[in-house]
Amino acid sequence: MDRGTLDGASCREAGPKGNVAHVPGGAFLSVIVPRHECLYVHQVTYL
Secondary structure, X not given: XXXXXXXXXXXXXXXXXXXXXXXXXXXXXXXXEHHHOEEEEEEEEOO
């Protein structure tokens, strides 16, 4: 399984602060960290 590489120069969709997707009852925040070669996703739930 080839996961490929994450090249920060070729990332065009998310800005350095990441993206926010609002969903019913909360939101998801995604942050790409090229140095770690990872995409971090945080879930926020509104009470």
